[in-house]
Amino acid sequence: MYKRIAIRNERLTQAFQYEHDYAVSNALKRTKSITDVSLSLIMTQ
Structure with a gap:
């Protein structure tokens, strides 16, 4: 019983x-x- 709960917790974790990693990498890509856009804007001015 406890083993099964532990396995499920492991999977959930x-x-x-x-x-979390996916969200962080997406946020980093967006930033x-x-x-990049703001740098290119600064370069063109």
Whole structure:
């Protein structure tokens, strides 16, 4: 019984970690593209 709960918790933790990593990488990509755009705007002026 406890073993099954532990396995389920492990899976949930992994899923949560994956979601978190995905969200962080998306946010980083978005910030990078924003900084790229603002840098290109600064360069053109």
